[in-house]
Amino acid sequence: MPTPLALAVDFGGTKVEAALVDVEGRVVPGTRHRRPTGPTATTDDLDAAVAEVVGATRASLPDDAELAGLGAGVAGPIDVATGRVSPLNVPAWRGHPLRDRLVDLVPGVPVVLRIDGLCIALAEHWVGAAAGTRGENLMGMVVSTGVGGGLVIGGRAVASPTGNGGHIGHIEVGGFDDRCSCGGRGCLEAIASGPRTVAWARTQGFTGTTGEDLARAHAAGDPVALAAVERSGTAIGQAIASATNLLDLDLVAIGGGFSRVSPALFDHARAAVAERTGFAFATRVEIVPSGLSDEGPLIGAAALVHRPELVV
Amino acid sequence: MPTPLALAVDFGGTKVEAALVDVEGRVVPGTRHRRPTGPTATTDDLDAAVAEVVGATRASLPDDAELAGLGAGVAGPIDVATGRVSPLNVPAWRGHPLRDRLVDLVPGVPVVLRIDGLCIALAEHWVGAAAGTRGENLMGMVVSTGVGGGLVIGGRAVASPTGNGGHIGHIEVGGFDDRCSCGGRGCLEAIASGPRTVAWARTQGFTGTTGEDLARAHAAGDPVALAAVERSGTAIGQAIASATNLLDLDLVAIGGGFSRVSPALFDHARAAVAERTGFAFATRVEIVPSGLSDEGPLIGAAALVHRPELVV
Numbered sequence: 300m301p302t303p304l305a306l307a308v309d310f311g312g313t314k315v316e317a318a319l320v321d322v323e324g325r326v327v328p329g330t331r332h333r334r335p336t337g338p339t340a341t342t343d344d345l346d347a348a349v350a351e352v353v354g355a356t357r358a359s360l361p362d363d364a365e366l367a368g369l370g371a372g373v374a375g376p377i378d379v380a381t382g383r384v385s386p387l388n389v390p391a392w393r394g395h396p397l398r399d400r401l402v403d404l405v406p407g408v409p410v411v412l413r414i415d416g417l418c419i420a421l422a423e424h425w426v427g428a429a430a431g432t433r434g435e436n437l438m439g440m441v442v443s444t445g446v447g448g449g450l451v452i453g454g455r456a457v458a459s460p461t462g463n464g465g466h467i468g469h470i471e472v473g474g475f476d477d478r479c480s481c482g483g484r485g486c487l488e489a490i491a492s493g494p495r496t497v498a499w500a501r502t503q504g505f506t507g508t509t510g511e512d513l514a515r516a517h518a519a520g521d522p523v524a525l526a527a528v529e530r531s532g533t534a535i536g537q538a539i540a541s542a543t544n545l546l547d548l549d550l551v552a553i554g555g556g557f558s559r560v561s562p563a564l565f566d567h568a569r570a571a572v573a574e575r576t577g578f579a580f581a582t583r584v585e586i587v588p589s590g591l592s593d594e595g596p597l598i599g600a601a602a603l604v605h606r607p608e609l610v611v
Numbered sequence: 612m613p614t615p616l617a618l619a620v621d622f623g624g625t626k627v628e629a630a631l632v633d634v635e636g637r638v639v640p641g642t643r644h645r646r647p648t649g650p651t652a653t654t655d656d657l658d659a660a661v662a663e664v665v666g667a668t669r670a671s672l673p674d675d676a677e678l679a680g681l682g683a684g685v686a687g688p689i690d691v692a693t694g695r696v697s698p699l700n701v702p703a704w705r706g707h708p709l710r711d712r713l714v715d716l717v718p719g720v721p722v723v724l725r726i727d728g729l730c731i732a733l734a735e736h737w738v739g740a741a742a743g744t745r746g747e748n749l750m751g752m753v754v755s756t757g758v759g760g761g762l763v764i765g766g767r768a769v770a771s772p773t774g775n776g777g778h779i780g781h782i783e784v785g786g787f788d789d790r791c792s793c794g795g796r797g798c799l800e801a802i803a804s805g806p807r808t809v810a811w812a813r814t815q816g817f818t819g820t821t822g823e824d825l826a827r828a829h830a831a832g833d834p835v836a837l838a839a840v841e842r843s844g845t846a847i848g849q850a851i852a853s854a855t856n857l858l859d860l861d862l863v864a865i866g867g868g869f870s871r872v873s874p875a876l877f878d879h880a881r882a883a884v885a886e887r888t889g890f891a892f893a894t895r896v897e898i899v900p901s902g903l904s905d906e907g908p909l910i911g912a913a914a915l916v917h918r919p920e921l922v923v
Contacts, residue, residue, distance in 0.1 A: 376890055436772055450857070452764060452771075453923040459764075459859035460748055463892040469856035471849055471887075473783030473797030481889040483852060485785025537783055540795060544781035545762070545854060547771035575783075577793040578688055580775040611765040 303367035305604035306356055306405065309596040310349065310373045310397070311415060312388030312444070313337055317352035318594070319360065320601030324426035326594050330359040342391045346400060353404045368409040369401055370603035372418030372596050375447075379462025382412050387445075411603040413458060413610070416441070416465040418599025419591075420449030421456045421609060423552040425602050428590030434549020438542060439589070440467055442535065442564075443555035446488040452546065455611045468492070470538045487538040491531035493557035500527035514560045525563075532564040536571025536586070543584045544576060554589025615679035617916035618668055618717065621908040622661065622685045622709070623727060624700030624756070625649055629664040630906070631672065632913030636738035638906050642671040654703045658712060665716045680721040681713055682915035684730030684908050687759075691774025694724050699757075723915040725770060725922070728753070728777040730911025731903075732761030733768045733921060735864045737914050740902030746861020750854060751901070752779055754847065754876075755867035758800040764858065767923045780804070782850045799850040803843035805869035812839035826872045837875075844876040848883025848898070855896045856888060866901025 304319045318331035332355040334348035374386035382398025398412045420439035440448040446468030468488030475485030493510040516524035616631045630643035644667040646660035686698035694710025710724045732751035752760040758780030762769045780800030787797030805822040828836035
């Protein structure tokens, strides 16, 4: 019998990637391909980039394997009913029929498209921080250029009616008033994303410009960097407290580039949850680093193919 | 065949009620019984009150009916694994084995105990504002002495690991800094409950003392009452915006005494959602008054018996 492999696609604001993934959630070495996307790409550029990574990955299918399906995780918002996507940071695509394009690229192969946050939550549940016995209610979070995520409730990823559930970055945070691009006040993303944290630090005299600069300054004990990481970590904890008051979460797994600015980010988040909710069911939530490498989104996209029973 | 009826129990901070409910979600006339609870009752008083309403309701079982089960909705927090309850406003009960007590009262009859917010969401989904075709993802909310609620996700009420999901009153609200009894800052309950709204109005010169006073002043066009209802309605909308960004809700149904202070409360909530989120998937959420009378919690408790497939 041929080995069933999923063709996993991860489409985001800076790049599109594809790879083959096996039924254990392992990326097959040598099958991962990448192209840039970005805010200045035209819709034709983007379609070409997707076709190139899908074609290259498909061409690397071993002779003793078969394509079980194509699973795609895409930056939101999306419309799961029509398969059209409108990634916030990719202005050329508004209502772009990405699922139809993917179907055309792999005729006869089942195609499933979901938001990237759902794929991340699914990957944490399948092979990441929540694999095994760490609970049935969990949130996967990404703290990076933006703040996003996805939910697993009762052991299954929540696809949600339009496909857009999991926007933890747009939970408002008490005591903050910063206007968010979504129109909210004090949304988590407007406070705790990498760029927003750096921007706040600069208002306090920090002279670096990147999350990496802030990480180095934090490691060196710079007081402004310490304060910036505390402020963002606390806000992350406040948003998690709100989410777990609502959802009775077992676990929150946080990945993304800026989540690695310092382990102190996690300590501040945990302290905020402990302080900010008097409910034992809420303070029990574990906050841990993602158990996934940068292959996480691809693995989650592959889970859409290999483990459809894990999605509501 | 005898008619299957559920013995529904609703236990809260001011009263405990029981009634028989049929498979269509109708309370059987003449079977509803009530006793006070309250913060000064002893644990024996409370056990006696529960025994009395359950006994009186059971005694009203018609000859041609049979008891299909007992369903109980209880003010939280609860521990669904052990059936122990610790209602916040009933200090005599901390870890009280209510489910065991109920089992003793109706030997041989199945007993299911869940948090009251879940019962309310379930009742809205079964026979209330969300009955029929108004969506699979909904939140039932109660705005009264406190602010609580429950969730239906993918067509099923979310029981959650400890049984305590749905605490929308402890979602933080951007731009507010009020300390909440749970330890949070700007929790919705600390802003928009009936007593907190009246307390804020009094800081602005309002001389009434109850939600009813505020409703009358609002109807008469009193500027402070208008501002107080706008402030609380806006906060409710902000919390709903956060919740629907996270959960992609179709519908929020709001009941509870203070929700009837004025239809303007709903208008302000809707305006806040429209203003505070730029995502079409989030602004589509409908915010409507509860479709349930004051029988709602009993009907939801009965659904635990008659419609167990509606609970995850």
